[in-house]
Amino acid sequence: QVQLVESGGGSVQAGGSLTLSCATSRHTYNKAGMGWFRQAPGKEREALDVTNCYVSTNIATSVKGRFSISRDNAKNTLTLHLNNLNPEDTAMYYCAADYRDVYCYSLGLDQQRFNQWGQGTQVPVAS
Numbered sequence: 001q002v003q004l005v006e007s008g009g010g011s012v013q014a015g016g017s018l019t020l021s022c023a024t025s026r027h028t029y030n031k032a033g034m035g036w037f038r039q040a041p042g043k044e045r046e047a048l049d050v051t052n053c054y055v056s057t058n059i060a061t062s063v064k065g066r067f068s069i070s071r072d073n074a075k076n077t078l079t080l081h082l083n084n085l086n087p088e089d090t091a092m093y094y095c096a097a098d099y100r101d102v103y104c105y106s107l108g109l110d111q112q113r114f115n116q117w118g119q120g121t122q123v124p125v126a127s
Contacts, residue, residue, distance in 0.1 A: 009121030022095030038091035053104035
């Protein structure tokens with residue numbers, strides 16, 4: 001069973017920054033495309049930023065310039081950096097992996113291709 005464990009969530013003031021981490025196995029980290037998503041209260045889940053095994057990334061227009069992804073190869077961890085947060089960023093943030101892309105090349109933001117999900121970490125942003 002693939003495990004994706006998110007951490008780093010917590011309350012933050014508007015304008016602040018936060019770093020979320022997604023720890024997984026070395027196999028997942030090296031063989032699966034991964035991404036970060038969020039779901040705000042009463043809204044559908046949306047894709048934020050995805051990466052493939054070639055360390056290319058694709059970030060959603062809605063968070064471009066404020067959010068970014070980075071990798072920690074030593075810890076098999078995918079990190080999401082959130083900057084200049086506002087109350088509209090309040091959501092549950094999820095990490096996911098795509099095992100169906102055998103070439104681990106896709107940078108599509110479509111959520112349907114991600115077949116393994118973490119439990120999420122909550123980020124409330126106070127005004």
